[in-house]
Amino acid sequence: MKHRYLPMTPQDEKAMLDTIGIQSIEELFADIPEKVRFKGEYNIKPAKSESSLTKELSQLAAKNADSNTYASFLGAGVYDHYKPIIVDHVISRSEFYTAYTPYQPEISQGELQAIFEFQTMISELTGMEIANSSMYDGGTALAEAGMLAAGHTRRKKILVSRAVHPETRAVVRSYALGQSIAVEEIPLKDGHTDLEALKNMIDDNTAVVMIQYPNFFGQVENLKEIEPIVHGAGALFAVSSNPLALGALTPPGKLGADITVGDAQPFGIPEAFGGPHCGYFAVTKALMRKVPGRLVGETTDEDGRRGFVLTLQAREQHIRRDKATSNICSNQALNALAASVAMTALGKEGTKEIAIQNITKTYYMKQQLKAAGFEIAFEGAHFNEIVVKTDSPVKKLNASLLQKGMIGGYDLGLSYEEFEGHVLVAVTEQRTKEEIDAFVQEMGASHA
Amino acid sequence: MHKDNQPLIFEMTKEGRVGYSLPELDVPEIDLAELLPEGLLREEAADLPEVSELDIMRHYTALSKRNHGVDSGFYPLGSCTMKYNPKINESVARYSGFANIHPLQDESTVQGAMELMYDLQEHLKEITGMDEVTLQPAAGAHGEWTGLMMIRAFHEANGDMKRTKVIVPDSAHGTNPASATVAGFETVTVKSNEHGLVDLEDLKRVVGEDTAALMLTNPNTLGLFEEQILEMAAIIHEVGGKLYYDGANLNAVMSKARPGDMGFDVVHLNLHKTFTGPHGGGGPGSGPVGVNKDLLPYLPKPILIKKDGVFSFDYDRPQSIGRVKPFYGNFGINVRAYTYIRSMGPDGLKAVTEYAVLNANYMMRRLQPHFDLPYDRHCKHEFVLSGRRQKKMGVRTLDMAKRLLDFGYHPPTIYFPINVEEGMMIEPTETESKETLDAFIDAMIQIAREVEENPEIVQDAPHTTVIKRLDETKAARKPVLRYHKAE
DSSP: OOBTTBOOOHHHHHHHHHHHTOSOGGGGGTTSOGGGBOOSOOSSOOOOOHHHHHHHHHHHHHTSOOTTTSEEOOOTTOOOOOOOHHHHHHHTOHHHHTOOSOOSGGGBHHHHHHHHHHHHHHHHHHTOSEEOSOBSOHHHHHHHHHHHHHHHHTOOEEEEETTSOHHHHHHHHHHHHHTTOEEEEEOEETTEEOHHHHHHHOOTTEEEEEEEESOTTSBOOOHHHHHHHHHHTTOEEEEEEOTTGGGTBOOGGGGTOSEEEEEOTTTTOOOGGGOSOOEEEEEOGGGGGGOOSOOEEEEEBTTSOEEEEEOOGGGSHHHHGGGSSOOOOSOOHHHHHHHHHHHHHHHHHHHHHHHHHHHHHHHHHHHHHHHTTOOBSOOSOBSSEEEEEOSSOHHHHHHHHHHTTEEOOEEGGGTOGGGTTEEEEEOOTTSOHHHHHHHHHHHHHHHO | OOOSOOOOGGGGOOTTOOOOOOOOOOSOOOOHHHHSOTTOBOOSOOOOOOOOHHHHHHHHHHHHHTBOOTTTSOOOBTTSOOOOOOHHHHHHHTSHHHHTOOTTSOGGGOHHHHHHHHHHHHHHHHHHTOSEEEOOOSSHHHHHHHHHHHHHHHHHHTTOTTOOEEEEETTOOTHHHHHHHHTTOEEEEEOBOTTSSBOHHHHHHHOSTTEEEEEEOSSOTTSOOOTTHHHHHHHHHHTTOEEEEEETTGGGTTTTBOHHHHTOSEEEEOTTTTTOOOOTTTOOOOOOEEEOGGGGGGSOSOEEEEETTEEEEEOOOTTOOOOSSSTTSOHHHHHHHHHHHHHHHHHHHHHHHHHHHHHHHHHHHHHTTTSBOSSOSOOSSOEEEEOHHHHHTTOOHHHHHHHHHHTTOOOOEESOSTTSTTEEEEOOOTTSOHHHHHHHHHHHHHHHHHHHHOHHHHHTOOSSSSSOOBOHHHHHHSOOOSOOOOO
């Protein structure tokens, strides 16, 4: 058959068969036993030409309500942020996106250096000494933190705050099950982790305490108060953090975190219906050799020139097999590159400014909702998100917002029984005053 | 490639330069110090670069020129299926209705995305011969672990708690034993026989009541089809174990043999290999998992269902292993894979496998006189040469790999699988023309000749790259894993 991805001509095929010394391609499959041989062709949709396929798929895409067309007030771990246009231009350089893991450093210096820069940026933002080259996402990164901690402390219990993203907690539980590690959830108090409960739950079998900062409800947890409780019991302190918030918040590394993980999606990565995003994983120097995934290190070549290589590979699956620190192989390199470009574009000033804008606009939303008579469930410091009580079902509320060109917040009742009738509303720097005012007005209208 | 060192972006910084354009703050400013608990307002800004937009573009353009991708040249990296990454995939994945939708939007507002996922699952079911597919795992290794957790759940649900062992061949990918460990199993290795296939006698010896599963790649990492697959399936199933298919090599058997028909109970696929999601410099990938009926109840949740033409996520799955990833998998990569499958159609996918296998056999036969071929029979999509003949002349496979860089090629996978001395694993893929294969073969033959006549040129390679061989020992002994400003 003729296809634009398949360059073989009948003459080529004939010449190659002659070289091999066979009559037909089919002979190359003669070792597949008759009993398992698939006959004919798959019963799948026929091939489409380039233009008819793009037409079909653009129509399919148009069935979805996207955040370019609608003003989105939905966050809950995935955010509509400013994506510098340059990001897509850089990651569209096909020398990056059509390469694989940089196993041959002499022809992969571009990727290796970009990862080294990513590691440095994550290390700077989180205040941690070491950062790896990326993980699948923030959820699996926290799960891997749990495994690292259990292995390091030789303890078999994870304490995870209920203010950690519900889907992340679910992933932590799945990984822990494989390792027969117990997972207990620290209850909430006023939208924050209940520290009195934590003190009662923590014991000498606790490997790690996991806190999200800012937490799932947008509340800024007071890591300063939590750290002594965790370390007092000899456990590791793992913090899951939105790195964009760290432009304005004291980084976990300065507040005693042993492991800081999270998702770099807020830096230049599209929402993409939940993935691919970009997990990051950062630790203290003491834990360097326990880190999962790839690490890039600086070295020199035979002439003394600076260069970069994959390093400390004795931790990894392709060397250590069943003794590896993790089974991760492919990670999210291209999205780490995207995040690097976004972090570079924002730079020292922009990462601070964007974080401050997010806090400022969240407070503006809070004030406007309060003024319109809404009850805000939790007080304290907010980042991106606030929890609002509503009388009408959130689903109904969101349906009417959609009519007005807005995507409403997350229905907290879906993952917290006690928060039925509460909506988690997100505001980023992308939302204008006009959009926020319109949102508040529509909320009020459906309320009445 | 450019020979000049490219400075780190941090070394290009100049205080006061910016590369961003944030929206104007159109709401009243507030005093953060008042709002945040004491000590939580960041005092020292993260020391990120201060550069202009042009600085950024030039920097990354320079880096890209120091990187080899499939679009730069031939990339016969065995086991990785470095085929062409179609550009239509990239366009489609960027459609706003796919790229800019939120995973927690009301289902009624993302029916198009869910329809695509559903149809992709249907296509993958037919391609693998499995009963159901989940798109949740983010990559191949993640899929392996997901599959093993389902097998574990299956055994435990049957009250069968003694199944603690997972068997892998000595030629298996490193992720197989690593995933088994993460899923809480102990790994047992089964030997290969003199034909490069699993030794059935050894398999019979290692199986037992404690066998949870056998993980197998077919064709295996030598590129050879495990002809006795049905016998192996019978041995595993007889003792109550499950058969796991590592789909890394699916490109070799599309439309020729389906894992489901070979007796496999669980299958993972690497959509970034066979189905052209780009490799991205090391991800993001996508590792869907297919299962047969026995394992259906244990699939990660939610599962995607279609009822009366409406798509929804079903979370009511009491026996599910739970979530393996937030949300629904690497959707953006799944869009690319779906676009590819729809571009190829049934006849296209069949041709893909046929040409991938033809290309590999052609290369193998042309290179056979010049290198040792440990397993002399038709291969599938890849083959493994041994450099032991050259090693006797003082040149290692690593040297030959580095010499290939001088010819503008990415070398094959080397020293893998571990059961071949000085191994070189070559996978051409179907998207390469005969001219490209011939040019690479000629380079390999020239290198073989150099080994005999002028070994230094190979031992000292590469000569033309931006940098020479790097000191990996130094990198590991005193790790420098981030940039620090010179004091």
